[in-house]
Amino acid sequence: xxxxxxxxxxxxxxxxxxxxxxxxxxxxxxxxxxxxxxxxxxxxxxxxxxxxxxxxxxxxxxxxxxxxxxxxxxxxxxxxxxxxxxxxxxxxxxxxxxxxxxxxxxxxxxxxxxxxxxxxxxxxxxxxxxxxxxxxxxxxxxxxxxxxxxxxxxxxxxxxxxxxxxxxxxxxxxxxxxxxxxxxxxxxxxxxxxxxxxxxxxxxxxxxxxxxxxxxxxxxxxxxxxxxxxxxxxxxxxxxxxxxxxxxxxxxxxxxxxxxxxxxxxxxxxxxxxxxxxxxxxxxxxxxxxxxxxxxxxxxxxxxxxxxxxxxxxxxxxxxxxxxxxxxxxxxxxxxxxxxxxxxxxxxxx
Numbered sequence: 001x002x003x004x005x006x007x008x009x010x011x012x013x014x015x016x017x018x019x020x021x022x023x024x025x026x027x028x029x030x031x032x033x034x035x036x037x038x039x040x041x042x043x044x045x046x047x048x049x050x051x052x053x054x055x056x057x058x059x060x061x062x063x064x065x066x067x068x069x070x071x072x073x074x075x076x077x078x079x080x081x082x083x084x085x086x087x088x089x090x091x092x093x094x095x096x097x098x099x100x101x102x103x104x105x106x107x108x109x110x111x112x113x114x115x116x117x118x119x120x121x122x123x124x125x126x127x128x129x130x131x132x133x134x135x136x137x138x139x140x141x142x143x144x145x146x147x148x149x150x151x152x153x154x155x156x157x158x159x160x161x162x163x164x165x166x167x168x169x170x171x172x173x174x175x176x177x178x179x180x181x182x183x184x185x186x187x188x189x190x191x192x193x194x195x196x197x198x199x200x201x202x203x204x205x206x207x208x209x210x211x212x213x214x215x216x217x218x219x220x221x222x223x224x225x226x227x228x229x230x231x232x233x234x235x236x237x238x239x240x241x242x243x244x245x246x247x248x249x250x251x252x253x254x255x256x257x258x259x260x261x262x263x264x265x266x267x268x269x270x271x272x273x274x275x276x277x278x279x280x281x282x283x284x285x286x287x288x289x290x291x292x293x294x295x296x297x298x299x300x301x302x303x304x305x306x307x308x309x310x311x312x313x314x315x316x317x318x319x320x321x322x323x324x325x326x327x328x329x330x331x332x333x334x335x336x337x338x339x340x341x342x343x344x345x346x347x348x349x350x
Contacts, residue, residue, distance in 0.1 A: 002175075002246050004070060007047045008085075011097070011246050013177040017187075020095035022128065022175060023085045026050070026072060026250070029135075030273045031079040032146055032224035033323045034307035039226050040329035041135070041284040044083065045270050048072045051262055053251065059261045060251075061214050069249035073258035073266045074149040077306065077318070079223055081135040081147065084128040093190050094129045095183075098176040098233070098240050101126065101134055103147065103220035104159025104168045109138050109230055111162065111299025118176060120237045123230075123294050125176075130231045132286065132333070137222050137303065138230050140296035146223030148306050149252055155313070157219030161303050169219040174247040182239040215257030221306045227285065229293040272320040277327075285329040 003010045008023040027044040050070045057065050064071070074080065082101065086094040098118055100107065105114040110124045118125050126134060136144035137158060150156035152169040160166050177183070255266035277283075310318040 002248050004050055004052060007050050009050070009070070009173070009248055011175045013241075013244055016177050016180045016183055016241070016244070017089060017095055019089035021087050022095060022097045022177075023087075024099075024173065025083045025085075027081050027083050027133075028267075028270055029079050029081055030270060030276050031077060031148060031320065032226060032273055034224040034305045034318065034321050035323050037225065037323050038143055039224060039283070040326055041226065041228070041286060041332075042079075042273070042276070043281070043284065044081070046267075047083075048074065048080065049264070049267075050250075056261050059215075061217070064217070064251050067249040067251065069251065071251045071253050071261070073255040074218060074252050075255045075266075075269050076150060076218075077148060078255075078270060079146050079148050081133055083133050084126075084131065086129040089187075092194075093187065096130075096178055096186075096235070097128055099126045099128060099131075100124065100172075100174040100176075102172040103137070104152075104157055104163075104166075104170070105172055106159050106162055107297075108134065108136070108147075108300075109294070109297065111137070111158075111297035111303075113163070114172060117242050118237060118240055120233070122297075123233055125233070127231065127233045127235070130234060130288065134230075135226055135228055137300045138294075138296040139222075139225075139301040139303070141293055142227060142229050143296060144226050144228045144230075145300070145303070145305060146226055147220045148223035149218045150221045150306060151254070152217045152219040156221040156306055156309050158222055158300070158303050159219055162299060166219065169217040170252050171220065171250040172247065173250065174245050176240045176242060176245045178235070178239055179241045182235070215253045215261055218252035218254055220252070221309075222300070222303045223306055229286075229288065230296075231288060232292040232294050273324045274320065274322065277324040280327075283326040283329045284332050287331055287333040 008025045010023045012021045025047040030042040032039045088095040136146040153166040258266040307318040
């Protein structure tokens with residue numbers, strides 16, 4: 001059963017590995033401009049607070065309490081991304097998991113409705129640590145549309161666009177570990193490699209609310225375009241332990257309702273992309289290893305963005321939607337910065 005620890009959802013599978021865990025925190029971030037431009041990764045601005053649904057039964061709608069899970073405060077038109085952490089039993093030995101992510105029970109990778117289990121054709125899940133984070137809906141190969149919160153029932157959410165209903169909202173997450181025998185084989189191979197490396201090293205010695213009403217639920221809509229690869233699964237589909245999966249429902253509440261629900265003040269709204277760029281702060285680009293990227297979803301590629309829908313519904317331009325200059329992004333990840341072997345067979349003779 002997952003636990004809530006320091007604003008992270010933590011998943012443990014002691015029947016497979018006692019000293020390992022996987023966790024997710026939900027990062028606040030800039031809402032990138034919603035245009036034809038494809039942006040690099042915006043920064044994390046700190047994690048959203050998470051609270052147990054069952055701690056506030058009188059302040060939440062009955063459907064929310066029935067679903068359980070956690071609640072999270074987010075402003076209208078605020079963006080978020082999911083940050084993944086894999087901790088294995090030893091440094092350098094990550095504990096892999098497969099992760100299904102849905103918004104309003106619409107799969108964020110395929111655009112299909114929620115289905116139990118894992119599926120490969122097309123792949124409807126992520127694998128971490130290969131996938132360090134997820135910022136939005138996969139609309140094409142190497143491109144996502146940012147997760148942006150909008151009131152459920154106003155027609156903005158991906159759920160409403162694809163199903164015509166505003167039933168679920170929020171986020172749904174399911175996490176699957178490797179089967180015990182697959183994990184043990186991976187661990188033995190890692191331990192053997194560590195032993196060989198040790199042998200080689202030894203050779204060289206080296207604000208208040210006046211009145212209270214039930215909070216309105218939020219859904220996730222499609223925001224601006226961002227460069228992000230969804231990596232293909234390096235394991236076999238049968239390597240995952242479907243029966244050991246854990247799942248959590250994350251209900252999104254409008255931040256203005258947070259104090260009335262939990263008694264805690266909501267955090268201020270994040271800066272705009274223009275304010276951030278004008279301050280000369282960095283954007284990022286992630287370079288993974290030589291892994292295959294899966295194609296985006298044709299269903300999700302046809303979803304209208306928040307800015308387009310806002311213009312269609314109101315005739316006005318969504319505030320803070322103008323393109324910004326981001327400068328050269330900072331490189332992250334093991335790709336171009338990965339260790340390279342040093343050529344040692346060259347001639348030293350004069």
